[in-house]
Amino acid sequence: MKITALTRAYRRRAPGEPRAIGYLYIAPALAVYAVFLLYPFGQSVWLSFVHWDGLSVATPAGLDNYRALFADPALRAPFRHALLLLVFYSALPVAIGLLLAAVMSRVRVRGMTFFRTVLFLPQVLALIVVGVAWRSILAPDGLLNDALRAVGLGGLARPWLGDYTWALPAVGVVGTWVGTGLCMVLFLAGAQRIPRELYEAARMDGAGPLREFLAVTLPGLRPQIAVALTLTIVAGLRNFDLIYITTSGGPGNATSVPAYEVYHRAFETNQVGSAAAVGVALTALIFVLTVTVSRLVEGRRA
Amino acid sequence: MTTRLERNVTYGILAVFTVIALTPVIGVLSTAFGSQSSLDTGFSLPSGGLHWNNFTDAWSRGHFGTYLGNSVLVTAVVVAATTVLAVLAAYAFGVMRFPGSTVLFYLFVIGLTLPQEALVVPLYFDLRHAELTDTSWALILPQTAQSLAFGVFWMRTYFRGSARAVIEAARLDGANTWTTLWRVLVPMGRPAISTMVVITFMWTWNEFLMALVMVSDEAHRTVPLGLAFFQGQHSSDAVLLAAASVLIALPVVVVYVALQRRFIEGMLGGAVKE
Numbered sequence: 054m055k056i057t058a059l060t061r062a063y064r065r066r067a068p069g070e071p072r073a074i075g076y077l078y079i080a081p082a083l084a085v086y087a088v089f090l091l092y093p094f095g096q097s098v099w100l101s102f103v104h105w106d107g108l109s110v111a112t113p114a115g116l117d118n119y120r121a122l123f124a125d126p127a128l129r130a131p132f133r134h135a136l137l138l139l140v141f142y143s144a145l146p147v148a149i150g151l152l153l154a155a156v157m158s159r160v161r162v163r164g165m166t167f168f169r170t171v172l173f174l175p176q177v178l179a180l181i182v183v184g185v186a187w188r189s190i191l192a193p194d195g196l197l198n199d200a201l202r203a204v205g206l207g208g209l210a211r212p213w214l215g216d217y218t219w220a221l222p223a224v225g226v227v228g229t230w231v232g233t234g235l236c237m238v239l240f241l242a243g244a245q246r247i248p249r250e251l252y253e254a255a256r257m258d259g260a261g262p263l264r265e266f267l268a269v270t271l272p273g274l275r276p277q278i279a280v281a282l283t284l285t286i287v288a289g290l291r292n293f294d295l296i297y298i299t300t301s302g303g304p305g306n307a308t309s310v311p312a313y314e315v316y317h318r319a320f321e322t323n324q325v326g327s328a329a330a331v332g333v334a335l336t337a338l339i340f341v342l343t344v345t346v347s348r349l350v351e352g353r354r355a
Numbered sequence: 356m357t358t359r360l361e362r363n364v365t366y367g368i369l370a371v372f373t374v375i376a377l378t379p380v381i382g383v384l385s386t387a388f389g390s391q392s393s394l395d396t397g398f399s400l401p402s403g404g405l406h407w408n409n410f411t412d413a414w415s416r417g418h419f420g421t422y423l424g425n426s427v428l429v430t431a432v433v434v435a436a437t438t439v440l441a442v443l444a445a446y447a448f449g450v451m452r453f454p455g456s457t458v459l460f461y462l463f464v465i466g467l468t469l470p471q472e473a474l475v476v477p478l479y480f481d482l483r484h485a486e487l488t489d490t491s492w493a494l495i496l497p498q499t500a501q502s503l504a505f506g507v508f509w510m511r512t513y514f515r516g517s518a519r520a521v522i523e524a525a526r527l528d529g530a531n532t533w534t535t536l537w538r539v540l541v542p543m544g545r546p547a548i549s550t551m552v553v554i555t556f557m558w559t560w561n562e563f564l565m566a567l568v569m570v571s572d573e574a575h576r577t578v579p580l581g582l583a584f585f586q587g588q589h590s591s592d593a594v595l596l597a598a599a600s601v602l603i604a605l606p607v608v609v610v611y612v613a614l615q616r617r618f619i620e621g622m623l624g625g626a627v628k629e
Contacts, residue, residue: 072451072452075452079459082443083462085499086462088500089496089501097477100477157365162365168373169615174376174380179607181563182604185383185586185597185600188586189383189593190382196398238619239623291472293564294563294579297563297567297583315475316472328476332470332474335470343468
């Protein structure tokens with residue numbers, strides 16, 4: 054009797070000890086985090102409601118800066134580009150990763166550590182370095198055009214990053230290169246965890262490869278798909294380095310994205326309030342998309 | 356029970372994607388060892404032996420010696436500070452209970468998806484006001500704050516999963532919370548801590564936007580910023596540009612090859628919410 058009362062008391066205390074000393078342990082981290090992350094974000098929100106050139110006195114702007122996001126074509130374009138780039142940064146890597154995982158889930162691969170290390174490599178390179186490497190590939194006399202000429206498709210060769218139509222997809226392909234390995238590694242790891250019996254059962258029922266993929270692999274990979282979408286969407290929308298080093302938003306504003314527009318407006322054209330509004334809107338977009346992903350794909354009622 | 360065909364297709368696909376993943380990397384490497392007289396702005400193959408002097412040229416002419424020094428300093432301080440602060444905070448979040456702990460923890464988790472672009476503008480004006488721009492502090496302080504979001508989240512998961520019996524036993528032996536943490540839980544948590552360390556190291560080393568905004572004088576440039584300026588000045592000099600790229604990427608790649616499990620686990624784990 055006494056023992057059960059004790060264990061019950063213990064259980065009620067779990068998962069943690071009630072201790073005020075916890076605040077002391079948190080204080081240093083919270084101080085740095087509040088001053089250099091939470092507070093600046095609050096300031097961003099405040100700045101987004103003013104007109105300010107960074108020098109003179111700021112004047113109230115009401116919702117002007119946000120209205121401009123919808124009304125001003127120069128501000129609508131970056132957001133349109135960002136959503137289009139998500140096809141390359143997020144949708145394509147996930148699709149390619151799934152396709153490969155589906156094909157490869159039937160075979161136990163030898164040397165997986167090697168393949169995993171290589172496929173994941175683009176994720177650890179500084180995006181500045183990735184940008185420099187891909188500039189060489191996409192340059193007028195770069196690897197891609199050389200390859201096109203070598204196979205007799207020289208007519209297709211063009212200065213990819215300087216072309217109004219092709220610059221955005223070209224930058225997108227770089228993002229696909231960065232993201233695909235991550236998705237493959239995630240899905241391969243996930244596919245190994247799907248019980249073999251499910252595949253055997255599906256085959257006994259006479260399921261072909263497509264049916265097997267839809268009935269077994271895809272549902273089994275749901276959590277991994279949610280993680281892959283979240284990671285690639287966040288990375289894709291935050292992407293500043295790649296745009297800065299490859300095109301600086303050009304030609305014209307053909308590859309300008311919100312992340313670049315924040316920098317451009319705040320530090321090059323002195324529209325600080327507008328820059329802050331773009332930053333806050335970008336944050337909102339990231340939150341909406343990640344919550345949508347976790348609800349739709351993961352089926353979580355958060 | 357897999358057929359020969361399936362095997363071949365699988366390895367074929369893996370080979371194709373390995374080539375795609377490695378082409379830009381090998382292109383940069385081969386260009387970095389090439390001859391500087393080449394006028395090609397694309398990749399080139401080394402002719403007449405490997406030109407190791409490209410690296411010394413990038414080092415001295417591109418001032419990458421100075422930039423590497425700055426990057427090492429900033430990265431070392433950010434990693435050390437993040438590790439200590441995150442372990443302390445995550446310990447409290449993981450094993451203690453106090454009013455407001457859930458809300459405070461979610462404040463840290465928000466930082467995982469908050470884009471830098473929403474912080475960098477006010478940070479610049481604040482730090483300039485405090486006369487800290489063009490110092491290493493302007494990079495160290497914001498980057499420590501941003502790394503803490505991941506560090507606290509990651510380490511809390513470890514502390515949550517650590518055996519309650521171990522903590523109880525330490526307490527029965529007379530250890531207070533401080534000794535329990537440093538004598539028992541931290542030594543046991545070395546794998547989790549090393550994951551946090553390598554991820555923070557990589558993020559800080561590769562960071563570009565913060566450096567671009569905060570640093571205008573050459574003496575405080577970090578390597579990614581140095582490479583961006585180097586490209587602006589020597590955009591036709593593909594060989595030196597490639598050599599500089601190799602110098603920048605090498606430290607992270609070396610650590611990655613040695614500890615790839617930790618990298619992958621950390622980068623994929625950051626998005627796995629409870």
